[in-house]
Amino acid sequence: MTSRRTSESGLPIEPVYGPEALEGWDPAEKLGEPGKFPFTRGVYPSMYTGRPWTMRQYAGFGTATESNARYKQLIANGTMGLSVAFDLPTQMGHDSDAAIAHGEVGKVGVAIDSVDDMRVLFGGIPLDKVSTSMTINAPAALLLLLYQLVAEEQGVSADKLTGTIQNDVLKEYIARGTYIFPPKPSLRLIADIFKYCRAEIPKWNTISISGYHMAEAGASPAQEIAFTLADGIEYVRTAVAAGMDVDDFAPRLSFFFVARTTILEEVAKFRAARRIWARVMKEEFGAKNPKSLMLRFHTQTAGVQLTAQQPEVNLVRVAVQGLGAVLGGTQSLHTNSFDEAIALPTDKSARLALRTQQVLAYETDVTATVDPFAGSYVVEKMTDDVEAAAVELMAKVEEMGGAVNAIEHGFQKSEIERSAYRIAQETDSGERVVVGVNRFQLDEEEPYEPLRVDPAIEARQAERLAKLRAWRVQTEVDDTLEGLRKAAASTDNVLYPMKDALRARATVGEVCNALREVWGTYAPSDVF
Template structure:
């Protein structure tokens, strides 16, 4: 909701030994709007923290040693600005930029396909991304400059093959843009990372991740001539599938999240986000967020699934599924290339139409009962138990507007206008 609330929660996490922080920004911030803009009304602080100025960033990370934590920021169109505010706050703490570690999502192409929080047209957005690659190589060398995301496409209804194909096609577009801007592929490719979903279909998800690694390594080596082995790596974060969670019988989601998390780990993810069981209802309560964390900890410490990198290697079922998915993914990438690459395909509406067609098919199968969703179209209860979700205080918006009014009253407006 607010920078102050988030800061308090961060400090509690650090006290508990957490060294990696994840910050999501509210929709007005993602769209480049101030919190007191009319279009922002009703959305301030709802799906993340509101950041209107460097002062908000100071509050958000006040007293948190930015040379000791790695910060992941879910931000796309205004990623350059938010990263700069973070760097400025670090410098005020006496932390040089070369010591900062973290990630900005910075993947604007998937916004045109699945989310819609873009500000600029595709080509200027690509130029900004290439500029960020260059800037971070020179100024913030340990920063992960992009997290190329298939998660949001999957949440919009993409199949596993579509999720991987359209994400890797976006990645190819980013690499081409950076190379065209004069960068050597091995100068930036090791900092590229990806973000995928994990569904309840364990075997298919494992095969999906295995196929994705094969394809990316081949593309980087054969198309772009990458020589650094790190440039060939598909480094990826995984989030469990929010779209598969239900408002009906929400406790059943604990089982779904555990299965999805298991699929991600068996598939070789390097980083994992487990959703809360009340994801389909509201933002998580403290209890549901803690249970999501405990799910990860059980997988990490009470099972042996992390003891080997690719535990299903050699299984005839998994190897066959991997080969089949790889062929399907490559065919979709080839179609994207025939349209002129990811940006031209977006302009044709190709990826969006393909995803919507698959989403409609899933909806039809669910409505007909061919696809079982426990608690929704089978195994329902006659009466649902009441559940009290977390509710965001509407006073947050007024408080943020007050902070902005004070900032505007105190700053040198002529200096602001000159700088702009």
């Protein structure tokens, strides 16, 4: 007897697929050539046969000095791009000495309070030689400008800077929770960033529209791409409404997805997402530049699938997940460290995570040919199925008036939470096997001593701030912050006065507070 399984998106998976699965399926329409519309097979003609993806390991903790040392180590180990993790006070626009920051300074990332910290973070790292991704959303403009200020000090002009700011606030409301301002001013700030980068930092990826965090919160693959692409559509509409031509900013949009252990559906998901986006950009927004149609994306392996039990098993999970990302045509990849269900990665676990990618890139043959699953009965059928499921969900978001209106109705969040609860129930019942957790357990887990962040860094950051506030010219800070408030209240681009304030040593907390005064803060109606 054969039994039919259901995919993570709730779609049927047949025990056997044959030619009938692809009846009427036209490769010219569904696939096209690699690097050509609808980009199902990948955004570039040669993909990894030319060069592998960018190995980009997300890292950062403690002070700028400690994180700088970790970055130099990652570079020495062969990482190709930096990816900065900021601590929660920085992500929420609070200084390290704010009351609400107590206990959180330097914990999940590096603490950055001012340009002085940013200079230390990138000390000895030439900013014209590395590309830097920054996981920063509500205060994305601030961190980008701090990066530009440090580059200026290094003598590197802004047109040489390459990297990405996450800058995706809509998914913060849906899944990740580090929002500051309400949706309307948040979208306006994002449009200001698009315009600023077009004029000043043309090679910068201005946004990384992210489904990763939705997946971590419980979203299925179809929900992940549907809600992410719907967010993307909202950003494009915002920029167009702000007077930009779609081809002036769309080539700099990028995406960020998860890679789960269910690699067949994941490969289908990545391919489906590329096809949907290309069609939306062409048909709905009339984009002409082929680069505007390309869904370029970063992938991170699924942190939520890692277990605290028998943590070394996570090395295997990460290898499988990473393989899925590569078979799906990712442009860059972060592989998680095996100890991330317990704490921050140690030097050794971070190195092993990078080595996993190096094995995939240099020892396997999956890089030898483009889109190896093309034409596979099951993967093509699943690509069509995931695409159809995602398109249906996107239509529901449209019916509600687009991503922001749907967020205000709590639609995406409640859909995702329902999925999360179902997964928890399946795990409890044993229907969903998690090795080491509900099957194949050990009687006694080995003790594991995780990396710890020195709690004294909170006091050290507070001292640095006190010195900075005593040293800087306060009238300059006050005047530039006043300029920022005025721009925020008008339609002027806020990034120019914001840069003046940051150059005058206004802190991250002070700049965000100036904007809070004008724009207010977001208060969700949180039900469960």
